[in-house]
Amino acid sequence: MMQKLIKKRSHKAGLPPGTLVHIGERKAEKVKIGILDYDEAQFEEKEAKTIEESFPFKDKPTVTWINIDGLHEVEIIEKLGSHFGLHPLLLEDILNTDQRPKMEDYGDYIFVVLKMLYPSEKKDEIEAEQVSLIFGSNFVISFQEHEGDVFKPIRDRIRNNKGRIRKSEADYLAYTLLDSIVDNYFLILENVGEKLEDTEHHLATNPSPETLQYIRELKNEMIFLRKSIWPLRELINGLERCESTLIHKSTGAYLRDIYDHTIQIIDTVESYRDMISGMVDIYLSSISNKMNEVMKVLTIFASIFIPLTFVAGVYGMNFEFMPELTWHWSYFALLGFMTLIGISLVVYFKRKRWL
Numbered sequence: 001m002m003q004k005l006i007k008k009r010s011h012k013a014g015l016p017p018g019t020l021v022h023i024g025e026r027k028a029e030k031v032k033i034g035i036l037d038y039d040e041a042q043f044e045e046k047e048a049k050t051i052e053e054s055f056p057f058k059d060k061p062t063v064t065w066i067n068i069d070g071l072h073e074v075e076i077i078e079k080l081g082s083h084f085g086l087h088p089l090l091l092e093d094i095l096n097t098d099q100r101p102k103m104e105d106y107g108d109y110i111f112v113v114l115k116m117l118y119p120s121e122k123k124d125e126i127e128a129e130q131v132s133l134i135f136g137s138n139f140v141i142s143f144q145e146h147e148g149d150v151f152k153p154i155r156d157r158i159r160n161n162k163g164r165i166r167k168s169e170a171d172y173l174a175y176t177l178l179d180s181i182v183d184n185y186f187l188i189l190e191n192v193g194e195k196l197e198d199t200e201h202h203l204a205t206n207p208s209p210e211t212l213q214y215i216r217e218l219k220n221e222m223i224f225l226r227k228s229i230w231p232l233r234e235l236i237n238g239l240e241r242c243e244s245t246l247i248h249k250s251t252g253a254y255l256r257d258i259y260d261h262t263i264q265i266i267d268t269v270e271s272y273r274d275m276i277s278g279m280v281d282i283y284l285s286s287i288s289n290k291m292n293e294v295m296k297v298l299t300i301f302a303s304i305f306i307p308l309t310f311v312a313g314v315y316g317m318n319f320e321f322m323p324e325l326t327w328h329w330s331y332f333a334l335l336g337f338m339t340l341i342g343i344s345l346v347v348y349f350k351r352k353r354w355l
Contacts, residue, residue, distance in 0.1 A: 017089060020074045024097030027129065027146035028070035036065040038158055040167050045159070051076045055083050057139065063170050064139045065158075069147040071095055080141070084109075086134065094143050097130040101231040103238045109136040110246055112174070114235065115228040116149060116181050117188050126188060126221060128228060131181065135174040137246060142177065150184045151177060171251045178236075179258055185229060185265050189272070192221065196275055203279060207286040215279050222273050229269055232262045300354060304345050308338045 033048040039062040048054055057064040071077065074095065081091045090111050093099050101114040112133040120127045129145040142151075154176050157163050165176060195218060202211055239247065240255040247255075315324065315334060324330040 017092070020078055020088075020091055020095055022072050022074055022095045022097075024071070024130075024145065026072045028072070031068060031070035031073045031076055032147055033076075034067040034069075036067075036155065036158055037062050038166055039063060040161075043159065043161070043166070051079050054080070058084060061138065063168075063173060065173060066139065066141045067144070067151075068142070069144050071097065071143060071145055077143075084134075084136075084139075084141070090134070094132045097145060099130060099132075101228070101235050103235045103242075105242055105244050107244075109134050110174075110239070110242070110244060112178070112235065112239070114178075114181060114232060116144070117185060117225075117228065118150065119188065119191055126224065128224070131177075133174055133177060135170045135246065138170055140170050140173045140177070150180050154180055168251075169248065171247045172254070175251050175254050175258070179254070179261075182232070182258055182261050182265070186261075188225070189265065189268050192218070192225075192272060196272060196279075199279060200275075200282075203282050203286060207283050207290075212280075212283055215276060215283065218279075219273075219276050222269065222276060225269050226273070229262075229265055233259070233266060236262050296354070300349055303349075304342055307341050307345075311338055311341070 033051060033054065035044075035046050035048055035054055035057065037044040037057055037060065042062070046053075054064075054066045057066070066080075068076070068080075071094065077091055077094060080086070081088070085108070087106060090104070090106070093111070093113060099113050102112075104111045112135075114131055115128050116131045117126055117128050119125075130143075131149075132143040134141040154165070154173075157165050165172060199211065199214060199218065236255060236259045240252055240259060311334065315322070318325070324334070327333075
């Protein structure tokens, strides 16, 4: 089963705006806080036991990446927001894991929320979690629902000082995180494409009710993918056109590259949706063709036996003055005549290519 498209919000109803309530499943046993602080010359990495350990990094001249895995402890989010001066509505959006992908410019920092997608390790389905990013002049704060992500290569590049990430500022780190999430969408779409190819092959060879059920599941997956991916175009376009001083001109070129990838992903999703819609028609046509084949065979058998039944019916009436009844060879002659009729009809059907 796919994840629910809309999560329950009943326990949030009636509360004033900005009230911090976690909406969604608890996906982590405990909250994990990771801190990466770096510039071109030095690098520091630590796992904080309390959120207060991250506060001194706010005013450091280096770039600091604070990553929080787990959203169920609202007090941690509230303390972090209070120290960094984050808007209450922003914190509310972080805790609402059903948030639509978007970006908002708050002046001193920019807020981005989107979905991280990856294949499930246990089931043949797509897992999703909400990722929220906040970046300012010298910091990036990321919020995830549980530990485990697609950011490991980025951490390795920071540790090993590879690429330009250690030479750049916080906006480039934010771009790198976004690019990693978007690139992972291609892997998801490759898996979906393989599923579609297998389903098409099965439709062409042996369609069954289970095939129709699988097509319905694929359709639900595409609805979920479209809901998660479609707003990305607006999000990336907003970042690219943003006039904030937090985004440097050099980073804008990289954002345009993400935008191109987003358009390509959206086009692929729409193509897959059309293919799935066509699969339903193919399934119905295949079932109809199989039924027509069955009816064709039954009709041919009926056509062969109708004249034989007629002959048998006539000579089954046993009238007294039927001359053939007293003939010694009448039984064998009648059987031969009926056999000849049957063979003639079979030959006729073959010539018509009905058999």
